[in-house]
Amino acid sequence: MSDTDREQLRSAPYVSLATFRKSGVPVPTPVWAAPDGDALYVFSAGGAGKVKRLKRSSRAQVARCDVRGKLLGDWFEAEACLVTDAEEIGRALAALRAKYGWQMVLADLGSRLTGKFDKRAYIRIQFSGTN
Numbered sequence: 001m002s003d004t005d006r007e008q009l010r011s012a013p014y015v016s017l018a019t020f021r022k023s024g025v026p027v028p029t030p031v032w033a034a035p036d037g038d039a040l041y042v043f044s045a046g047g048a049g050k051v052k053r054l055k056r057s058s059r060a061q062v063a064r065c066d067v068r069g070k071l072l073g074d075w076f077e078a079e080a081c082l083v084t085d086a087e088e089i090g091r092a093l094a095a096l097r098a099k100y101g102w103q104m105v106l107a108d109l110g111s112r113l114t115g116k117f118d119k120r121a122y123i124r125i126q127f128s129g130t131n
Contacts, residue, residue, distance in 0.1 A: 019054055038126060043121065044123065063075045081124055
């Protein structure tokens with residue numbers, strides 16, 4: 001992955017995160033992703049399929065996409081893991097709020113009003129070959 005590819009993923013409004021079923025079939029989902037150091041952070045409903053798949057395997061792929069998931073770039077191999085450390089969750093939230101501003105404020109508000117905020121899952125994505 002070139003530095004240009006990495007920067008395009010870091011700045012993209014949406015990325016497609018592909019997680020893998022037991023059969024090896026990828027399941028792509030468009031998500032918000034915010035950079036923090038060498039990682040990208042994503043949040044999801046705690047019971048979402050991607051979260052369940054990541055509990056089984058950290059294998060993932062990431063590509064730039066639009067809001068509907070139409071690919072705008074190439075796929076890149078990555079590892080994705082669920083974040084459970086409170087401090088790291090705080091960093092993930094800060095990164096997401098810094099990148100998405102008022103949109104993230106509204107997403108947080110909606111999640112709090114519906115009681116889903118504390119049920120969120122946070123995902124750290126690292127590209128193959130990085131720590």
